[in-house]
Every structure is written in C-alpha cells, then in structure tokens.
Amino acid sequence: MPRALNATAASLLGFLHDGPQSGYDLLRTAERAIGDFWSLTRSQVYRELAAMADDGLVVAAEVGARDRRAYAVTDEGREAFRQWLSRLPAEEQIRYPLLLVLAFARHLPPGELAAFVAQHRAVHAARLEGYHQARVEALAAGARPVDLVTLDFGTRYETAVVEWFDALPAELREG
C-alpha cells in the first residue's frame, strides 16, 4: 500500500493517462493546462516522478535522445489517481505580496507605492487581455463550455482584480 499522493504527483499521473511523457513534456503540458492556478517547477516534477517510479505508480520507458525518459502510468498508478480524485480538494491558497505591502502603506512614501500599484495593474490587465484572446481561440478550435472553466475562472479573477485596482483610494493610485 503506497502512501497517499499529493496533488502535484496526482496531476502528473493524470496527464500521463493520455500517454507516456518525459518530465520535460509533463512540465509544459501542466503549465499550459493549469499553470495559472497550479504552479509547479522542474525540480518538483522530477522529484515526484522518481518517487512514483519507486512506488510503482509509473514506469520509465524508452530512454530516448538526450537522457530523455518517458514515463507511463501503471495500473497501480491509475488506481492511485482514481483514489486521489475522489477526495475533496483542499481550499485554494493565495499569497499576494502587494497586499502585504499595502498593509504597511504608512511606512512607505506615497509615490513609491503608486508606482508598484501601477505596475501590478498593468500585469493583470495584460493577463486579462490574454485570457480574452485564448477564449476566442479555444472557441474557434471547438472547445465545449466544460473545457473553458479554468479560463473562465481566470477571466473573472483578473476582471475583479483590475476593477479593484481602479477603485483604490486616489492616494494609493496617484501617490
């Protein structure tokens, strides 16, 4: 009986259900599919793959060019993934350093703060724009509503954040 999966390992297993992939591939697959709301790093991918290989949830197959090692799910891996999926997902975590800084606004000259705010707003506005584009492309590619739920989450989130920026008290926006 292998120990319980963590969400990162589980997500890798999930992607491997669609066919063998190397760690490198998995990282890119994951970033594309869920990268905005589920970060993961190279180190982590390889760490989890090695651990799962130890536990027999995946097997390393076909060592290709440049140390490339594609992994495939085993039946045990499929079962572990199924079990992980059936547990209630944890709450989301948000860590937003800008809010930290705003909480200490009185220690900072107003102009500096306004500059931070402006830069962050620009980032969010750009992401929002990116989501709009992505939506158009996805629809053009024949995506169903169920395929757009994370994109939709992102759109709503970024919209809310941009509106929050625009509603900040003037002294935080303009210094």
Added chain:
Amino acid sequence: MPRALNATAASLLGFLHDGPQSGYDLLRTAERAIGDFWSLTRSQVYRELAAMADDGLVVAAEVGARDRRAYAVTDEGREAFRQWLSRLPAEEQIRYPLLLVLAFARHLPPGELAAFVAQHRAVHAARLEGYHQARVEALAAGARPVDLVTLDFGTRYETAVVEWFDALPAELREG
C-alpha cells in the same frame, strides 16, 4: 550586511514596529491582519524570528511566563524592513486544487464532482458574507478607505468566485 529578507520575515518585522511581541502574538496578529492572502505557520514564525535574531534585526527581550519571549525590532531591523518595502513586490500566487480536479473532470463520475463544487461554493459564499460583516464593523469603528483595501480585495475576489460557481456548466453543478 545581512542577507535579504523574505516577505514573511519582513511582515513580522513590520508588525514589530508597533511594539514587541512574542512569536505566538505575531502569528495571531498576522492571521488577523493579512491571513486571507498571506498564509504563515507557527513553524515559520519561530524559524524567521530565530534567523532574524541571529542577524541582529530583532532582539529577544523580557522572557516572561511560559517560555514566552517577546521580540523587539532593532535599528538594523527597521532599516532592513525599509529596504524590503522599497522593492517591487512579486506577483501573486494562486493554487487551487479544485481547478486541478475540474481539469480532470472526465475521469470522475459527475455526481461526485458536483458535490465538491457545491461544498467549495458554500465556503466562498460564507467568506463573502464574513467580509461584508467585517466591512460594516470596520466602518463603524471609523476605518478610512485606505484601511479597507485588503478587505475590498477579498470581497471582490470572493464575489467573482461565487459568480464563477454559479456560471459553471450545468453538468458540473448538478452532476
């Protein structure tokens, strides 16, 4: 020249500007002030306090009852905090396991998924309600707009999330 602060250590330093506190106090102060968008744990608080004491940014004062040790900022600590504050804050990070599960929806019986969705929606609706209450109380206590920016962020965020839940395709909401 001490190494650069991380955001967690910096936030502790910030709170200590208002007077000496023990690790225990700091944890509660921080949870109350910034807990919803900046998580931190006991272990971390004590670890950072010890490290900052090593670096001379804080000093342990007045060992009180029950191993209680209140820490106070030093001048060096104030300077380190000021420097940390003046650097552009990093982007926010969001990790939402429910979105991960939704991305693998096709591997899950629809009813189970709908149950998860319903439970998460309830949590967010409750948080939103809590923010509304908190806003009323803060205003009654004479808070200025600038004191409400993080609360406002939370409110807009939770509003967006709840609306997202309500706009999910029917097969994800009802199974």
Added chain:
DNA sequence: TCTTGACCATCCACTGTAGACCGTGCCACG
C-alpha cells in the same frame, strides 16, 4: 484539589520555489 484548556514553544517530514549547473542533439548560417 484536580483537571482541563489556553498559552508558548520546538522539532520533523514533506512539499514547493528558484536558480545554478551540465551534457546533448539539432539546425541555421557562414
């Protein structure tokens, strides 16, 4: 008086992040 619970801290294992580092095959361009 005794017990329960809040207070206060320590420690550990695991997970997550960031970046340095290294080799290798591919391909564009001279």
Added chain:
DNA sequence: CGTGGCACGGTCTACAGTGGATGGTCAAGA
C-alpha cells in the same frame, strides 16, 4: 560542410512554506 548557438532534458542544492506531533506551564473552574 562544420560549427556554434540554442532548445532540450535532466540533476542538484538552498531556501521557503505546510502540517502535525510533542511537551511544558499557568489559570480557572468543577
């Protein structure tokens, strides 16, 4: 043709963050 640069593919390490177990101490109430 041949070579130099870049994308690929992976390893390693230090640090940061999470969660739970553990353990002692004081205060208040049964």
